[in-house]
Amino acid sequence: MIKKAQRTRKCILVADDDADDRELIKVAFEESGTETELRFVENGEEIMYYLNRQGKYVDEEKYPFPSIILLDLNMPRKDGREVLREIKEHANLKWLPIIILTTSTEAKDISKCYELGVNSYTIKPSNFSDLVSFARMLHTYWFTVVQLP
Numbered sequence: 393m394i395k396k397a398q399r400t401r402k403c404i405l406v407a408d409d410d411a412d413d414r415e416l417i418k419v420a421f422e423e424s425g426t427e428t429e430l431r432f433v434e435n436g437e438e439i440m441y442y443l444n445r446q447g448k449y450v451d452e453e454k455y456p457f458p459s460i461i462l463l464d465l466n467m468p469r470k471d472g473r474e475v476l477r478e479i480k481e482h483a484n485l486k487w488l489p490i491i492i493l494t495t496s497t498e499a500k501d502i503s504k505c506y507e508l509g510v511n512s513y514t515i516k517p518s519n520f521s522d523l524v525s526f527a528r529m530l531h532t533y534w535f536t537v538v539q540l541p
Contacts, residue, residue, distance in 0.1 A: 402535050403429040405458035407439040407475065408493070409467040413516070417462070417493075420523040426531035431455060436470025439463070440478060443485055458488065460534050465494040465501060473504060480509040487541050489534065 404421075408414050414432050421428055433439045439461070442449045449455045461479075465472035472492065479485045491512040492505050502513050517523040534540070 402427060402531075403431060403456045403458045404460050404462055404530075405431050405433065405439065405442060406462045406493075407433045407436070407467065407472070408462070408464040409434050410464075413464070416520065416523060417527075420520065421527045421531075423524045424527035424531065426528060426535075428527075428531050428535070429456060431458065435467045436472065436475045438469075439475055440470070443479070443488075459540055460489040460491060462491050462493045465492060465496055465505075473501075473508065476505060476508045476510055489538075489540070491530070 406414065406417055408417070414434075418430055418432075421430055431442070433442055441447050442455060443457075445452070463472045463475060467475075470478075472494070476490060476492075479488060479490060486509070489511045490509075491514060492510050493514050493516055494501070495516050496502075497515055505513050514526070517526050
């Protein structure tokens, strides 16, 4: 069970295997002026270790439980589709909002992700300014407009 203190932290877990994309996301959120903690993982196995508090992720202060997840589709070891399916089938995790953030515009990817229960499917912005706007909009919507469990 997630402790109340953990739920009140505004933490986004970003799963993306591209180091440049992770850095751009980090800087975009900093530039957006939002007060959001970001934590990063590099592949599908690592995100499941994080969510299940395994290995180095047992430290709940250093690795707070996320309020939402930004998930890339194409990652090594376990891709985003597999991660999405696994989270949505897990009794203690299925409530977590998941936003796909990917370069794929394939209709089959979009349909499959919504079929698996994704909350939102977003194409990665093509320039930094749009990424900053995305970070601001995401923070406003998920932490101001929406009521999270």
